[in-house]
Amino acid sequence: GDSVTQMEGPVTLSEEAFLTINCTYTATGYPSLFWYVQYPGEGLQLLLKATKADDKGSNKGFEATYRKETTSFHLEKGSVQVSDSAVYFCALSDPGGGADGLTFGKGTHLIIQP
Amino acid sequence: KAGVTQTPRYLIKTRGQQVTLSCSPISGHRSVSWYQQTPGQGLQFLFEYFSETQRNKGNFPGRFSGRQFSNSRSEMNVSTLELGDSALYLCASSLVGQGARNEQFFGPGTRLTVL
Numbered sequence: 463g464d465s466v467t468q469m470e471g472p473v474t475l476s477e478e479a480f481l482t483i484n485c486t487y488t489a490t491g492y493p494s495l496f497w498y499v500q501y502p503g504e505g506l507q508l509l510l511k512a513t514k515a516d517d518k519g520s521n522k523g524f525e526a527t528y529r530k531e532t533t534s535f536h537l538e539k540g541s542v543q544v545s546d547s548a549v550y551f552c553a554l555s556d557p558g559g560g561a562d563g564l565t566f567g568k569g570t571h572l573i574i575q576p
Numbered sequence: 577k578a579g580v581t582q583t584p585r586y587l588i589k590t591r592g593q594q595v596t597l598s599c600s601p602i603s604g605h606r607s608v609s610w611y612q613q614t615p616g617q618g619l620q621f622l623f624e625y626f627s628e629t630q631r632n633k634g635n636f637p638g639r640f641s642g643r644q645f646s647n648s649r650s651e652m653n654v655s656t657l658e659l660g661d662s663a664l665y666l667c668a669s670s671l672v673g674q675g676a677r678n679e680q681f682f683g684p685g686t687r688l689t690v691l
Binding site for chain 2 (some may be wrong): 499503504508551563564566568569
């Protein structure tokens with residue numbers, strides 16, 4: 463079945479550091495890929511998405527490129543802020559592969575220190 | 577436009593009891609999906625309802641059930657609660673249902689604790 467693998471962390475960085483959170487996936491069809499963010503005590507918010515190979519999703523300084531050849535969708539940000547501290551989830555939607563609902567990775571807890 | 581609302585936000589039950597959780601989707605959204613979030617298993621898809629019909633179902637036992645009303649509001653029921661059912665239950669709504677281009681909007685969740 464479909465699956466998403468991401469580093470779990472916690473990942474601790476200093477403010478203004480460069481961020482990379484790795485995400486790789488396995489899917490039988492042609493999935494769309496997502497990054498969601500969860501702040502403490504809240505639900506998930508869509509951060510960015512990409513629906514086909516080589517698409518780049520971007521939002522709030524975060525970027526991720528859909529790499530079909532490496533089955534990856536790594537999240538990057540050039541300069542993180544304390545307010546970016548949250549849990550980040552990589553996810554896929556694979557209607558052609560028979561998977562139902564979004565398939566999520568385990569989540570990466572990001573801590574940004576001032 | 578109001579977001580997805582879930583009630584109650586927190587719930588404490590004992591083993592063997594049953595519980596009903598409620599989700600009101602964003603106005604105009606016809607699809608409601610439910611997810612279970614636990615530290616061990618992460619986020620897992622429970623089921624999706626669209627136009628009052630269950631359209632997709634995850635790999636959960638029959639103790640987990642749901643329904644959707646004509647106004648798109650949805651309820652999720654768990655019978656004969658077990659300790660392992662303690663989790664954050666998230667509801668998500670979208671315009672037309674599961675699919676790559678249909679963004680899902682999540683509610684804040686209901687935290688269920690089973691003692």
